[in-house]
Amino acid sequence: MNCRGGRGAMTGSLSSIVTFAPEIIATATLVVDSRGRSFTEITDEATRFVAESGAKDGALFMFMRHTSASLVVQENADPNVRSDLAIALDRLAPADAPWVHDVEGPDDMPAHVKTMLTGVSLHVPVIAGTLALGTWQGIYIAEHRARPHRREVVLQFIGSRR
Amino acid sequence: MNCRGGRGAMTGSLSSIVTFAPEIIATATLVVDSRGRSFTEITDEATRFVAESGAKDGALFMFMRHTSASLVVQENADPNVRSDLAIALDRLAPADAPWVHDVEGPDDMPAHVKTMLTGVSLHVPVIAGTLALGTWQGIYIAEHRARPHRREVVLQFIGSRR
């Protein structure tokens, strides 16, 4: 365990700064029918939204309108990563723990916990009209309930226009 | 565990895109006196901020200025959900683990861990002047310390004006 970067010591290299005028805020809703306990990639849908909204430089904001599904940016190469992520979440919020709230089934309260831990709100930068994801990053809807659900994600772009 | 949505296959339905000009960035600070180890709902305060700032279409950004309390969007119907969320966090960061940092009491280091896991920064879309929360979503300050604390949250709206 190392901790660097006290006040005064620069630990990173900062590129030149590019500046634009914010011209638009574009909003749409993405509806996805999830499979139970799954990661569904929505990178293509986010890319399409960015293209169709006329976005140039700014950021894409995403918000999941539910309490038992979440938004995750994770590796989009080996599907085993996402299987392992789901297993890791099961370890952190097991279905057989003594939950008080169990009226909606044994998978419901663990789904709330997993959603709290992984989050319903995130952003991805948009640079020159393109999502500035890293090489191995994809955007996923994480469905934490055992059965399929219809999920709504609000997509918004704030920035300059092409 | 299912993983869908490879490049090229659209898995979701995207609504039409609505576009406005970003006209304002409005900022205020919300001060809340928390109870110890609690979820305090601030949805009404966020709603009031959105109304008073003249917000129309854009996003509300919230930031917790502390390292042992966090911001969570979760179910606002059954209070047992929030009790179970708190118990789940206790399992993940138990007070009796062998923490090195214990000068501020046995509840302090677990509070830092819980804050790291749940986050201090989030946004909620604002559409036609209204927070676009899902049916069951509320916005909460999660107090992770055992005793009450005064907590500051910075609220900001970026978007168009009514």
Next chain:
Amino acid sequence: MNCRGGRGAMTGSLSSIVTFAPEIIATATLVVDSRGRSFTEITDEATRFVAESGAKDGALFMFMRHTSASLVVQENADPNVRSDLAIALDRLAPADAPWVHDVEGPDDMPAHVKTMLTGVSLHVPVIAGTLALGTWQGIYIAEHRARPHRREVVLQFIGSRR
């Protein structure tokens, strides 16, 4: 465990609202050479970006372009806090769990899990040209791999100009 704040009861005190026009979206990339399994503070780099971009009132958005390192706002006083945070993450995603994805080494899958739990996207408000961090808050790159890596963080400011 207490839950307050039903509809109608204001639980917090809201300051007066200050409003500006959003004039710029500024973007740069920060490259940091991390040490293995470490928290590297980038508060100074973020401060420098805010100053050099001419930012006045708005928000700084940060995005980590990787799937095994994350962004965390946490205590910048006692270094033991960050050591304990790293140990806490090890407990939540142990290297010796039976991960399926292990081709990149025993530290890789735990690093993905820790990244999912702590997040790659966050914002900090900027007020009067200054990051509105709390007294004890610093911004950190959390490196979850065992060896050093070169990490890219996209910094963006949206708001008014000095």
